[in-house]
Amino acid sequence: CRAQENESQDSTWHAVASWTWDAQDETCGICRMAFDGCCPDCKLPGDDCPLIWGSCNHAFHLHCILKWVNSQTPQAHCPMCRREWQFKG
Amino acid sequence: MAAAESSLASPMCNLAILDSLNKNSVGEMTDSWNAFCLATENLLGGGGELSLDPNFVSDVRNLCSRGLESLIVEHFLCSVEETFEKNGASRFWKHFGVYRDSAILDMEDPDQQSAMQDILHKALEEIISEKQYQEKCLLMLVHALEMCRGSKSEEQTYLKTERNYLFSKYQLTTASVLMASIPRQFPDVLRWYFKGRLEELSAMMARGSENDSELHEDDGMDLDCKTAEMDIDGTHHHKSTLGNSKLVRNIGVVVRDLRGLGLTSIAEDAYASAIFLLLKAKVHELAGDEFRFSVLESIKGWIQAVPLQFLHALLAYLGESKSYESPSSGLKSPLASHLSFTHHGTGIPSEGLVRWQLRLEYFAYETLQDLRIAKLFEIIVDYPDSSPAIEDLKLCLEYTGQHSKLVESFIAALKYRLLTAGASTNDILHQYVSTIKALRTIDPAGVFLEAVGEPIREYLRGRKDTIKCIVTMLTDGAGGNPSGPGSTGDSLLEELNRDEENQENSSLDDDANTDDKQAWINAQSWEPDPVEADPLKGGRYRRKVDILGMIVSIIGSKDQLVNEYRVMLAEKLLNKSDYDIDSEIRTLELLKIHFGESSMQKCEIMLNDLIDSKRTNTNIKATLKLQPQPVADVGEHELSLDNLNATIISSNFWPPIQDEALIIPGPVDRLLSDYAKRFNEIKTPRKLLWKKNLGTVKLELQFEDRTLQFSVTPLHASIISQFEDQTSWTSKNLAAAVGVPVDVLNRRIYFWINKGILAESIQESGDHKFTLVEALVESGKTGANTGSCEELLVGDEEGETSVASVEDQLRKEMTVYEKFITGMLTNFGSMALDRIHNTLKMFCIGDPPYDKSLQQLQGFLTGLVAEEKLELRDGMYFLKK
Ligand SMILES: [Zn+2]
Ligand SMILES: [Zn+2]
Ligand SMILES: [Zn+2]
Numbered sequence: 001c002r003a004q005e006n007e008s009q010d011s012t013w014h015a016v017a018s019w020t021w022d023a024q025d026e027t028c029g030i031c032r033m034a035f036d037g038c039c040p041d042c043k044l045p046g047d048d049c050p051l052i053w054g055s056c057n058h059a060f061h062l063h064c065i066l067k068w069v070n071s072q073t074p075q076a077h078c079p080m081c082r083r084e085w086q087f088k089g
Numbered sequence: 090m091a092a093a094e095s096s097l098a099s100p101m102c103n104l105a106i107l108d109s110l111n112k113n114s115v116g117e118m119t120d121s122w123n124a125f126c127l128a129t130e131n132l133l134g135g136g137g138e139l140s141l142d143p144n145f146v147s148d149v150r151n152l153c154s155r156g157l158e159s160l161i162v163e164h165f166l167c168s169v170e171e172t173f174e175k176n177g178a179s180r181f182w183k184h185f186g187v188y189r190d191s192a193i194l195d196m197e198d199p200d201q202q203s204a205m206q207d208i209l210h211k212a213l214e215e216i217i218s219e220k221q222y223q224e225k226c227l228l229m230l231v232h233a234l235e236m237c238r239g240s241k242s243e244e245q246t247y248l249k250t251e252r253n254y255l256f257s258k259y260q261l262t263t264a265s266v267l268m269a270s271i272p273r274q275f276p277d278v279l280r281w282y283f284k285g286r287l288e289e290l291s292a293m294m295a296r297g298s299e300n301d302s303e304l305h306e307d308d309g310m311d312l313d314c315k316t317a318e319m320d321i322d323g324t325h326h327h328k329s330t331l332g333n334s335k336l337v338r339n340i341g342v343v344v345r346d347l348r349g350l351g352l353t354s355i356a357e358d359a360y361a362s363a364i365f366l367l368l369k370a371k372v373h374e375l376a377g378d379e380f381r382f383s384v385l386e387s388i389k390g391w392i393q394a395v396p397l398q399f400l401h402a403l404l405a406y407l408g409e410s411k412s413y414e415s416p417s418s419g420l421k422s423p424l425a426s427h428l429s430f431t432h433h434g435t436g437i438p439s440e441g442l443v444r445w446q447l448r449l450e451y452f453a454y455e456t457l458q459d460l461r462i463a464k465l466f467e468i469i470v471d472y473p474d475s476s477p478a479i480e481d482l483k484l485c486l487e488y489t490g491q492h493s494k495l496v497e498s499f500i501a502a503l504k505y506r507l508l509t510a511g512a513s514t515n516d517i518l519h520q521y522v523s524t525i526k527a528l529r530t531i532d533p534a535g536v537f538l539e540a541v542g543e544p545i546r547e548y549l550r551g552r553k554d555t556i557k558c559i560v561t562m563l564t565d566g567a568g569g570n571p572s573g574p575g576s577t578g579d580s581l582l583e584e585l586n587r588d589e590e591n592q593e594n595s596s597l598d599d600d601a602n603t604d605d606k607q608a609w610i611n612a613q614s615w616e617p618d619p620v621e622a623d624p625l626k627g628g629r630y631r632r633k634v635d636i637l638g639m640i641v642s643i644i645g646s647k648d649q650l651v652n653e654y655r656v657m658l659a660e661k662l663l664n665k666s667d668y669d670i671d672s673e674i675r676t677l678e679l680l681k682i683h684f685g686e687s688s689m690q691k692c693e694i695m696l697n698d699l700i701d702s703k704r705t706n707t708n709i710k711a712t713l714k715l716q717p718q719p720v721a722d723v724g725e726h727e728l729s730l731d732n733l734n735a736t737i738i739s740s741n742f743w744p745p746i747q748d749e750a751l752i753i754p755g756p757v758d759r760l761l762s763d764y765a766k767r768f769n770e771i772k773t774p775r776k777l778l779w780k781k782n783l784g785t786v787k788l789e790l791q792f793e794d795r796t797l798q799f800s801v802t803p804l805h806a807s808i809i810s811q812f813e814d815q816t817s818w819t820s821k822n823l824a825a826a827v828g829v830p831v832d833v834l835n836r837r838i839y840f841w842i843n844k845g846i847l848a849e850s851i852q853e854s855g856d857h858k859f860t861l862v863e864a865l866v867e868s869g870k871t872g873a874n875t876g877s878c879e880e881l882l883v884g885d886e887e888g889e890t891s892v893a894s895v896e897d898q899l900r901k902e903m904t905v906y907e908k909f910i911t912g913m914l915t916n917f918g919s920m921a922l923d924r925i926h927n928t929l930k931m932f933c934i935g936d937p938p939y940d941k942s943l944q945q946l947q948g949f950l951t952g953l954v955a956e957e958k959l960e961l962r963d964g965m966y967f968l969k970k
Contacts, residue, residue: 011728011732013784014784016735017765018740019776020740022775036739036740045694046775
């Protein structure tokens with residue numbers, strides 16, 4: 001068994017994958033950009049422009065929903081389902 | 090006497106005298122006339138001995154007193170003409186009878202040369218002495234006439250003009266006799282004569298300057314020094330040597346004699362054409378096929394040293410020797426004013442000499458220019474080594490203004506030499522770039538470049554691989570043309586960037602002409618666009634030739650170029666297994682400078698994905714220490730996460746990826762799942778989607794006696810791993826085992842057959858069967874012999890790419906219109922590109938609307954032509970029947 005491991009040491013597999021947020025929808029309901037892309041204010045997708053889910057289970061770009069929430073005083077609602085917006089804990 | 094009768098009838102006779110004639114006086118007159126005629130005949134035919142009948146004067150007086158003076162003169166001149174024809178002209182021309190068939194002459198032969206020289210000298214000497222004798226005879230008649238006139242002063246002055254008239258009449262007569270009988274070959278003979286003498290002179294001068302340089306070994310530019318010397322203070326170095334040289338004197342004598350005979354223009358034509366011939370030969374000799382040195386200065390130096398020296402000396406000699414010329418040479422040559430070189434000794438070049446210098450220099454510039462234009466293609470191939478030749482050509486063209494010659498000739502050369510099916514797109518592109526670089530020296534505004542570049546661009550647009558080659562040339566330093574300029578592994582973009590930085594450092598910014606000084610500089614350097622300029626394209630003064638812009642203009646838009654780059658970048662990045670993207674980052678920075686940051690946004694994200702992948706990969710490996718891998722199934726080849734690395738892409742920003750199904754070996758598949766799980770743990774809620782057909786596998790195959798290393802695609806690795814447990818497979822079973830269609834398997838498995846690892850046989854059923862050639866060593870028995878390794882890289886196979894090419898993408902998008910195009914061509918028979926484009930724009934407004942560029946359409950149609958669905962003739966597309 002050890003010998004087998006030795007044999008394989010020089011063989012390496014460099015694989016390719018794509019990442020996805022695995023949201024139900026393709027695009028953000030606020031900016032209409034792809035979730036796996038980024039919001040209009042960002043240049044880089046992924047960690048730099050994360051998604052956030054509401055308690056209603058609707059997802060948005062974090063930056064998009066923050067802007068939305070800040071503009072909706074005193075109480076913001078989910079742009080999709082009009083329920084009171086709560087960040088999913 | 091016929092002559093007498095005709096003269097009597099002439100209105101010049103005083104008719105009143107006829108009334109006073111009586112028989113006696115008529116007899117006396119007849120006697121005198123006869124005596125005069127005889128004396129004239131004797132005098133002219135005297136064979137050089139001037140013997141005058143003593144009664145000549147009294148006969149003349151007698152006839153004059155009867156008003157027959159004009160008759161006398163007329164008769165005398167007629168006799169002189171007759172004699173000159175017989176004794177002068179015909180004998181003179183007879184000398185040159187041997188050269189009647191000029192073809193047999195070999196003027197390079199020194200013996201023939203000197204023979205001809207002797208003949209010319211002798212013939213001239215003979216005819217000149219005959220002429221001088223006749224002039225003396227004429228002078229005698231003049232004396233006789235003078236004696237008939239009293240000594241009244243007004244008659245004396247009358248006689249002076251009459252005398253001049255007589256001599257110029259004589260001069261004209263002899264000249265016209267000669268001209269009337271000039272043999273065809275005489276101008277050639279003269280040309281050869283002058284050519285020979287000039288060559289002799291040139292050799293003499295060359296020896297002279299050799300001696301000079303021996304004297305002043307330190308100054309390497311003795312030619313320039315000499316000319317400068319002459320220009321400044323006129324004490325010319327060679328003037329005395331040349332002026333006194335026997336050679337120049339001999340030539341001077343010939344020219345003077347020819348002028349004396351009224352053959353001035355023939356003589357001048359002959360030495361002028363000899364000078365131009367020699368100059369042309371000299372230009373060819375100096376310039377030749379050598380492009381690495383400037384020759385213009387040495388040509389100008391030579392003009393100063395040889396032909397101008399010669400003319401200087403010749404004109405000086407002719408000026409001095411005027412007094413020796415026949416006193417009657419009142420006839421001025423049409424070039425006489427050029428030749429009035431009289432400032433001998435003052436050192437100021439005469440107007441004639443200056444004019445000669447201008448003529449010769451213009452001719453030299455034109456000759457060199459023609460020579461360089463004819464070789465411009467080669468010169469550009471040699472660029473930048475050939476930049477001295479380009480610099481020369483620039484000066485020549487500035488002088489002659491014949492830029493259009495360059496454009497025409499170069500376009501013809503391009504079409505003949507470059508724009509052919511045999512030339513690779515890369516070669517054409519490199520020549521295009523070299524052309525731009527070379528010609529912008531000559532043509533900083535890019536006016537002619539526009540014309541020269543158009544056929545190349547037009548041709549390249551018809552080639553399918555043009556965009557790809559352009560992108561490679563721009564971004565890839567290593568893959569470019571090794572003979573190209575700056576082949577230090579720099580990409581063209583790198584080079585352009587460096588040039589720009591240099592320019593910025595050396596000159597002030599063009600656009601910022603806010604200060605007066607800059608405005609003044611700009612104003613001074615303003616030049617109107619030459620006639621060839623298309624007013625729509627030029628116009629802005631001090632327009633810089635934009636190499637990148639001229640390259641992009643081949644494609645049509647920078648978006649297409651960027652798109653192509655993105656596809657190539659994707660391919661490159663997906664095949665990387667080391668995350669090393671330093672050169673790609675550098676290239677991206679350069680592309681951003683030229684095409685703008687926003688155009689390169691997606692490429693930037695792609696590179697960022699690689700950087701992120703590297704970080705994530707390290708982080709995932711780090712989780713191993715905290716959370717060890719589950720033990721794999723017994724009996725399986727064990728692999729650890731150490732053997733797996735991954736590139737994780739943001740697929741929205743990448744070009745479409747060829748996603749093909751593939752069943753990879755179980756252990757690897759489990760590793761991928763483990764990796765994905767760990768990714769999800771650190772990046773919640775993000776998930777990984779494997780593209781199992783993509784990536785690179787480095788594997789090692791161990792045989793009894795050797796170990797081979799390969800770097801292959803996952804499919805190849807999956808195929809070969811199937812042979813570890815079972816050494817023989819039918820293609821159908823193997824295809825099922827790795828999860829690809831049979832035809833794909835049969836195509837891709839050739840890699841292993843070519844390497845000699847697998848052997849193919851065809852079974853009775855028609856199914857292909859693959860067998861391992863040499864047993865793979867059971868891993869446990871591995872010997873230490875890993876000496877010979879074979880590193881084979883992926884990408885050995887053609888046409889196997891991870892990313893859908895731009896053409897493929899375009900093709901996919903365009904196929905919607907194919908039916909439409911076919912329909913149009915069925916209706917209209919044939920259509921030009923523009924018309925197809927416009928028709929599509931007009932009618933395809935539905936879904937999807939037609940939004941392609943003309944170039945994209947052309948690319949698509951070119952594809953259809955290649956598939957033999959369409960035909961392209963004279964710019965028209967037809968349906969292939
Ligand atoms: Zn959004
Ligand atoms: Zn964002
Ligand atoms: Zn909601």
